[in-house]
Amino acid sequence: MKTNGYYILAFDSTHHAIRVEEQLKQRELGGEMVPTPRDIDASCGLSIRFLERNLELVRDLVDSSKNRVRLYRVDGVGGKAVYIEQEL
């Protein structure tokens, strides 16, 4: 199994996702808004994909006390992404 070097934050709240994306942009931490992969959640949600090197900074930034956020490490098996849930 290969680690792709990036993580995904899957948000239950769209507004929360937009807020976090703005904060990431302000801090120049990159991060890209993507549709939540079907393997994580069948509903039409938003996620933010970011690089592993920003993991700790993103962890500090995200407040999951009010809205549910899940963190996944993205691994690859022969070209297919596998999402491994992590503690936030």
Added chain:
Amino acid sequence: MEKQIDARGLNCPQPVILTKKALDEIEEGRVTTIVNSETARENIKKLAASMTCSVDVQEVGGEYHISILKEKGLEGPQFENVAGKNGLIVLIGSDILGTGDKTLGRILMNAYIKTLVEVCPLPETIILINSGVNLSIEGSEALKPLLELEKMGVEILSCGTCLDYYSIKERLAVGQVSNMYTIAEKLNNGVNTIAL
């Protein structure tokens, strides 16, 4: 030269892309791709046919072993179209998807284009008109997925009048500038047209 690709469980169009890459890397020889869906099997057969390669499929316990033989000097015209001529046209008339809040609409449009890369069938052509041309220029969040789609053979056409109107012609970064004649013809000849 013999190569094997395990593409079981991969989402379309990944099996096709991996097979094409393997075939491109060799001058002659055999590439065997293993898939477990009929859609993937059919798409790979089409790929082989378009590259003038002979193909042999064996079913082994619900999986398909597709053996493709590439012979020197037999390649057809450069294979360019993973997307294929399926007559599926996506007409994007705005950089906003749906009616309602604009911020949300922009997020949805970018999410849609990113998702197009990962689902089948790929459209044959994407036509961008009016503020839709904001998607195909430098700095657009949709640029990377549009470039990937183009690499997979999807034709990307941006309306020249629109690029000019918004003064962004110089910033076009993917596909071709098109005019209303081409756009009208594409839409007339489309088998299935999705207008967003």
